[in-house]
Amino acid sequence: MTRFTINGNPVAFDLPPETPLLWALRDAMNLTGTKFGCGAGLCGACTVHIDGQAQRSCQVNIGDIEGTFVTTIEGLSRDGSHPVQQAWIAEQVPQCGYCQPGMIMAAAAFLKDTPKPTEDDIKAGITNLCRCGTYPRIKKAILRAAG
Ligand code: FES
Numbered sequence: 595m596t597r598f599t600i601n602g603n604p605v606a607f608d609l610p611p612e613t614p615l616l617w618a619l620r621d622a623m624n625l626t627g628t629k630f631g632c633g634a635g636l637c638g639a640c641t642v643h644i645d646g647q648a649q650r651s652c653q654v655n656i657g658d659i660e661g662t663f664v665t666t667i668e669g670l671s672r673d674g675s676h677p678v679q680q681a682w683i684a685e686q687v688p689q690c691g692y693c694q695p696g697m698i699m700a701a702a703a704f705l706k707d708t709p710k711p712t713e714d715d716i717k718a719g720i721t722n723l724c725r726c727g728t729y730p731r732i733k734k735a736i737l738r739a740a741g
Contacts, residue, residue, distance in 0.1 A: 596656045600625070601669025611657020615649075616640045618656050619666060627667035627695045631723070638722030641696035642666050648703035667695035670702060678702045681739035689726035697722050701736050710740055 596607045600623060607618055616633075619625040619642070628651055631639030635653040642651045643665040670676045674683070678701050688694045697720070704719045705711070711719065716736050724732065 596660055598656075598659050598661060599663045601665060607656055609656060612655045613657075615642070615644075615651040615654040615656055615659065615664070619651060619664075625666050625668050629692055629696060631693065631696075636723070637693065637696075638700055639693045639696040641699040641722060643699060643703055646703065646706065648700045665699075667699055670699065676702065677739045677741075678705065678735070681735040684738060685731050685735040687728055687731040687735050689724075689728050693722060693724045693726075694728075697724065697732060701732070701739065705736065705739060711736065713737075 596609065596611060598605060605623070607622060609618060609622065616628060616630060619628050620630070628642055629639035630652065631637035633652045635650045638650060640651040641648050643649070644654065644659055645662050671679060678698050682694065682698055700720055700722045708715050708719060713733060716733050720732065720736070
């Protein structure tokens with residue numbers, strides 16, 4: 595049994611310890627805001643926070659995060675009021691939208707560490723991929739959220 599906390603709720607998984615966190619979230623918890631893109635740690639569509647740090651959940655085995663606090667896009671705010679979510683709405687960032695939950699989670703963690711980023715900081719700090727190429731709006735939204 596693997597125990598940790600998801601969006602403030604304690605959970606216990608009777609799954610093999612090598613189960614990727616992404617599958618525990620999506621298949622066992624029905625938290626489908628966290629997306630499967632590449633499954634190889636490259637795209638960031640599966641980004642969640644583990645103890646406040648952005649992590650690619652396809653690359654994290656549940657057996658390795660016993661006792662941690664996981665936050666998914668569903669737990670970032672209950673009503674979309676997180677400053678990054680508000681900035682995403684104001685800048686109308688998404689095109690297809692598939693990568694955007696992971697992008698928002700990456701941006702939220704990034705801004706905690708880098709509250710006043712430059713454009714170069716954003717370029718270096720946000721490595722998630724968007725096949726629609728919404729990068730200019732992502733950059734504007736991050737700068738807006740930074741205030
Ligand atoms: Fe995890 Fe692409 S699905 S990084």
